[in-house]
Amino acid sequence: MSSFEETVSRLLKIPVGYATVLRNLFSKPVTLQYPEQKKPMSARFRGRHHLKRYDDGLEKCIGCALCAAACPADAIYVEADQNTNAERYSPGERYAKTYEINMLRCIFCGYCEDACPTNAIVLEPIEFPTGYTREGMIYTKSMLLEAPPNGVPTTPQATQPGKFDRSIVPYPPVDASV
């Protein structure tokens, strides 16, 4: 092709470009009005962390800090304390007295979920952490812990001696499908 023909064929492509752009004017915008409209998320989307409870209201978290050990971003801080039968938070010996996640450090990799022996910590596709201050982005245990099921007392509970001696077995088998 001669350079003149090439120039002409290139020039003829310019109106095609203009038409392509103009076609968008008559198409529906792809914009979602975010806070009002939300995109449906996958059920396995790793959103913010939740600390789960058993059906009897006891916390699944036993304060082992394996999540903190597994965390590549060092975002989790756990302080454990002793359970007593008069004031029981979780089955077994210990529970998490302090449980904090720094949402500014968290990379939402989900390793804490994998490390948890009781499936206590779960990243769920609900509400994403936002805030105005650094302090406000450190989520405490009370913010992470979900409410007990309906009609069940919250922790601490008074329990019978000997019933919750073990943290995991033989207390209800962990649902591996979650």
Place this chain on the structure above:
Amino acid sequence: MAPILEYTLKSIVLLLIGAGGFAYMTLVERKFIGRLQSRIGPNRVGPFGLLQPMADGLKLIVKESITPAQADKLIFFIAPAISVIPALIIFAVIPFGNSPWLNLAANINIGVLYVLAVFSISVYGAVLGGWSSNNKYASLGGLRASAQMISYELALGLSLVAVVLMAGSASLNQIVQYQHPGNILGWLIFRQPVAAVLFAITAMAELARSPFDLVEAEQELTAGFMTEYSGMKFALFYMSEYVKMIAMSALFTTFFLGGWSGPGAQDSWLLSLIYFGIKMLVCLLAIVWTRATLPRFRYDKLMAFGWKVLLPIGLANVMVTALLIVLRVPGYR
């Protein structure tokens, strides 16, 4: 005393229209380019985002105005004014409608020269702003601005020479009068299509709008000559860009789209004003449409395009037009 008062009042109204037009042009552009890109554009501030320009203006007014420590303070301070004043005073010679009270000085017989001269001055704003910032990006942006605008001014002038040859007058009012005997085919865009295309391209380059926005090419120069500017000084540069856009659209309307002419415009000042507004808005939207479509030129290609393509075409167009007029070809005077 009376004429001075009249001119003062008209000038104030024109300046206010220029400033308001600038504010709402930013919104029109953002809305329209949003739709062209399958987005919505601003819609949060007020109904349909109509108060967005107010919010932007308020933000720029209350922002801290920073002057770089090594800057040339005086020139740094006056550069935005040098940029925005020429943009605003172009409106003086534009005939907005059929009655004399709608225009400020549309009848002066050097209208075309005035327009070209004023546009040349506004380059100084960019160059001085870039140089006085004492910043390498700003300096490069200012240099590019001067080189680009000087190169494209030649072709711009040549496209207008053809218009002046056709109309036989450099007064913008005369040029409009010349275009509307009879019908729409009287418009110069149909009788001088080459000059119209030339004017459209060079006007875009004069405005430093995409695809000729090398002056503020973000990827290479951050914000070009505006890099060090903030607050109201930045707003003035921004304003000069948009007011010049409006002015160029008004000029294209005047030179090539028959100005305020249209059915019934001869007798009604309101109709003539509306026709002018519609034509101008179409030009403005075309500028935004171009921004949404074309990628930016490479710098050396920009220069080559200006000197090796547009300038010869402009010269040839002037020559052919002059020849046709001398030979008294019908339609050419």
